[in-house]
Amino acid sequence: xxxxxxxxxxxxxxxxxxxxxxxxxxxxxxxxxxxxxxxxxxxxxxxxxxxxxxxxxxxxxxxxxxxxxxxxxxxxxxxxxxxxxxxxxxxxxxxxxxxxxxxxxxxxxxxxxxxxxxxxxxxxxxxxxxxxxxxxxxxxxxxxxxxxxxxxxxxxxxxxxxxxxxxxxxxxxxxxxxxxxxxxxxxxxxxxxxxxxxxxxxxxxxxxxxxxxxxxxxxxxxxxxxxxxxxxxxxxxxxxxxxxxxxxxxxxxxxxxxxxxxxxxxxxxxxxxxxxxxxxxxxxxxxxxxxxxxxxxxxxxxxxxxxxxxxxxxxxxxxxxxxxxxxxxxxxxxxxxxxxxxxxxxxxxxxxxxxxxxxxxxxxx
Amino acid sequence: xxxxxxxxxxxxxxxxxxxxxxxxxxxxxxxxxxxxxxxxxxxxxxxxxxxxxxxxxxxxxxxxxxxxxxxxxxxxxxxxxxxxxxxxxxxxxxxxxxxxxxxxxxxxxxxxxxxxxxxxxxxxxxxxxxxxxxxxxxxxxxxxxxxxxxxxxxxxxxxxxxxxxxxxxxxxxxxxxxxxxxxxxxxxxxxxxxxxxxxxxxxxxxxxxxxxxxxxxxxxxxxxxxxxxxxxxxxxxxxxxxxxxxxxxxxxxxxxxxxxxxxxxxxxxxxxxxxxxxxxxxxxxxxxxxxxxxxxxxxxxxxxxxxxxxxxxxxxxxxxxxxxxxxxxxxxxxxxxxxxxxxxxxxxxxxxxxxxxxxxxxxxx
Numbered sequence: 001x002x003x004x005x006x007x008x009x010x011x012x013x014x015x016x017x018x019x020x021x022x023x024x025x026x027x028x029x030x031x032x033x034x035x036x037x038x039x040x041x042x043x044x045x046x047x048x049x050x051x052x053x054x055x056x057x058x059x060x061x062x063x064x065x066x067x068x069x070x071x072x073x074x075x076x077x078x079x080x081x082x083x084x085x086x087x088x089x090x091x092x093x094x095x096x097x098x099x100x101x102x103x104x105x106x107x108x109x110x111x112x113x114x115x116x117x118x119x120x121x122x123x124x125x126x127x128x129x130x131x132x133x134x135x136x137x138x139x140x141x142x143x144x145x146x147x148x149x150x151x152x153x154x155x156x157x158x159x160x161x162x163x164x165x166x167x168x169x170x171x172x173x174x175x176x177x178x179x180x181x182x183x184x185x186x187x188x189x190x191x192x193x194x195x196x197x198x199x200x201x202x203x204x205x206x207x208x209x210x211x212x213x214x215x216x217x218x219x220x221x222x223x224x225x226x227x228x229x230x231x232x233x234x235x236x237x238x239x240x241x242x243x244x245x246x247x248x249x250x251x252x253x254x255x256x257x258x259x260x261x262x263x264x265x266x267x268x269x270x271x272x273x274x275x276x277x278x279x280x281x282x283x284x285x286x287x288x289x290x291x292x293x294x295x296x297x298x299x300x301x302x303x304x305x306x307x308x309x310x311x312x313x314x315x316x317x318x319x320x321x322x323x324x325x326x327x328x329x330x331x332x333x334x335x336x337x338x339x340x341x342x343x344x345x346x347x348x349x350x351x352x353x354x355x356x357x358x359x360x361x362x363x364x365x
Numbered sequence: 366x367x368x369x370x371x372x373x374x375x376x377x378x379x380x381x382x383x384x385x386x387x388x389x390x391x392x393x394x395x396x397x398x399x400x401x402x403x404x405x406x407x408x409x410x411x412x413x414x415x416x417x418x419x420x421x422x423x424x425x426x427x428x429x430x431x432x433x434x435x436x437x438x439x440x441x442x443x444x445x446x447x448x449x450x451x452x453x454x455x456x457x458x459x460x461x462x463x464x465x466x467x468x469x470x471x472x473x474x475x476x477x478x479x480x481x482x483x484x485x486x487x488x489x490x491x492x493x494x495x496x497x498x499x500x501x502x503x504x505x506x507x508x509x510x511x512x513x514x515x516x517x518x519x520x521x522x523x524x525x526x527x528x529x530x531x532x533x534x535x536x537x538x539x540x541x542x543x544x545x546x547x548x549x550x551x552x553x554x555x556x557x558x559x560x561x562x563x564x565x566x567x568x569x570x571x572x573x574x575x576x577x578x579x580x581x582x583x584x585x586x587x588x589x590x591x592x593x594x595x596x597x598x599x600x601x602x603x604x605x606x607x608x609x610x611x612x613x614x615x616x617x618x619x620x621x622x623x624x625x626x627x628x629x630x631x632x633x634x635x636x637x638x639x640x641x642x643x644x645x646x647x648x649x650x651x652x653x654x655x656x657x658x659x660x661x662x663x664x665x666x667x668x669x670x671x672x673x674x675x676x677x678x679x680x681x682x683x684x685x686x687x688x689x690x691x692x693x694x695x696x697x698x699x700x701x702x703x704x705x706x707x708x709x710x711x712x713x714x715x716x717x718x719x720x721x722x723x724x725x726x727x728x729x730x
Contacts, residue, residue: 005454007458010730041673064673083633084634086632087372087689089372090372090631110635110688112688113688135636139639140634140670140676141633141634141641172671267451268448268506269505271509273504276505278429278729282701282727285651286651304652307700307701307704308406308448311504311505323475323477335672336651336672339647339705340727342727361727362647362707362726364644364645364673365372365373365374
């Protein structure tokens with residue numbers, strides 16, 4: 001099947017680029033002596049997770065329990081759920097999941113939650129693996145570093161049905177700092193309290209066998225931290241416009257990884273000053289302040305024009321789109337774009353090689 | 366089952382409000398002598414479509430062929446696909462769909478597409494019902510009104526496998542004009558060329574049995590147009606923050622229809638200055654410049670904080686959220702919010718009464 005036969009809009013993965021991205025990250029963690037547990041919230045696709053593990057990853061990080069359930073059912077192991085699970089129904093699902101995939105890990109940032117997890121795990125006869133989630137400035141989740149973290153770590157260690165494994169600290173505020181040097185400064189400053197907390201844990205005899213963090217923006221920055229054991233970077237496997245623009249060590253764009261994810265659309269209407277494609281705000285992420293970008297298709301600029309329409313402003317009349325033409329776009333943000341599609345078409349050039357289900361799409365629960 | 370047992374984030378429909386919305390629109394079209402073919406792109410849910418038809422609608426409008434296929438398979442008839450279908454594979458699917466649901470209608474805005482439809486319909490032995498899509502200023506799809514529209518109408522009428530039924534004109538640029546009087550002026554001005562084109566069609570002996578248009582913002586404005594036969598308004602059935610703020614005939618907010626759609630979330634982390642809910646940019650539409658709004662929960666303000674997190678800024682310390690608390694939010698924009706969920710929980714108060722599949726979710730193809 002050829003690209004031009006796929007019903008549009010559709011999500012495409014360039015397999016060559018994707019495989020090179022996996023190989024490059026594998027080489028990076030090998031060279032820096034770190035482990036990798038890439039974030040599957042990026043793709044929500046077990047086929048991709050299996051390939052990340054085959055390339056050397058310990059497993060995958062999952063933002064939510066629902067995602068982890070899908071990954072476990074698909075045979076992926078080494079799961080780390082990076083958001084606290086506090087609802088009673090969620091805690092029951094977590095003990096059940098751990099019964100099926102015993103090495104699953106969860107994070108905690110509150111003593112009430114620690115006690116609730118311990119109680120449910122004891123009742124259900126499982127041991128939950130736990131990381132203490134440290135607040136490193138993102139103003140999201142996490143206990144404050146230092147003494148509050150240590151107190152929480154001790155509480156976890158006291159619970160017979162919990163097994164403390166170490167720490168997590170995700171400095172989301174640093175992921176998209178523009179310019180590699182500025183991002184390095186920001187991330188090292190943000191992560192310093194995590195490293196200091198690691199020392200306190202070690203000094204108190206608490207386990208720090210796992211200290212997890214890092215985004216795609218800081219994959220080669222946080223790997224400089226001696227105390228960090230594993231990277232959670234996710235977007236590197238496909239990249240997106242947002243990460244490309246933050247800049248890399250080598251230049252003004254982050255080109256260490258290749259743009260492997262596109263949305264293919266069809267021109268469904270043409271007029272003197274515009275052409276309309278069948279991909280609108282249900283086809284692309286809309287959380288960034290910049291639009292999708294046409295791939296190797298000069299002469300047009302994309303603008304959102306409703307649920308199902310994108311308006312191509314014709315900036316070069318000699319290259320005006322023709323009715324029925326197929327045009328590919330890079331999405332602004334890969335994670336929420338994957339989350340709009342049930343499947344991704346895996347391409348070698350313009351030929352469809354496989355179709356992978358995005359089986360955890362919509363599983364934010 | 367109680368609301369607080371639903372895995373979160375989850376999409377909730379308040380059934381009482383929803384049913385009152387259907388009844389109010391039914392009364393409006395009855396009183397103004399119009400028909401209703403509400404836009405199912407709003408909800409993508411056959412259960413809702415069936416209830417709209419039971420309340421008097423002729424059928425539903427669908428933005429895309431994929432949506433229409435799901436609706437037809439669920440037994441919904443009277444389908445109008447409001448975007449041109451131009452890809453060869455799409456045209457084949459359209460003739461097949463018309464073979465199953467003979468009253469399905471499609472829109473056209475280009476002579477090449479008219480010929481392609483006619484040729485495929487003749488080969489496949491079906492008659493396609495066609496509306497000419499008129500450009501009424503939205504700079505989206507549609508042939509220019511007046512002479513170009515008339516020429517296209519004549520071309521449709523000449524095709525033995527096509528049956529011309531009339532016109533469509535959707536003035537999307539008017540839907541969210543702030544203030545009812547200003548919106549009325551804008552819409553009447555935009556729709557005037559559609560009405561003039563209707564006269565030309567009638568004068569030329571071309572059918573105008575159907576002249577379709579209108580948004581939820583203009584439902585009681587476009588119904589003033591004598592030549593319009595049916596309304597396509599969609600969001601009225603559940604409403605959203607975006608439509609509420611545009612104002613109604615009676616006041617500064619559009620309150621003719623009630624806010625029936627919410628997302629329920631759980632507080633998963635608390636800190637001195639903030640609380641985090643498990644609903645982020647994969648749980649809500651993100652295409653509008655304003656955030657979700659907490660429902661009857663003073664003291665907090667929602668801000669997006671990543672794929673899976675919303676940050677509640679505590680504006681009233683006496684009302685700080687507690688860990689595990691359930692909080693509901695109105696989404697900014699209903700259509701792309703529905704499109705994130707596989708199901709909607711139908712509520713009578715805080716009790717779950719039913720679960721409806723959003724069967725056409727993701728079917729933008």
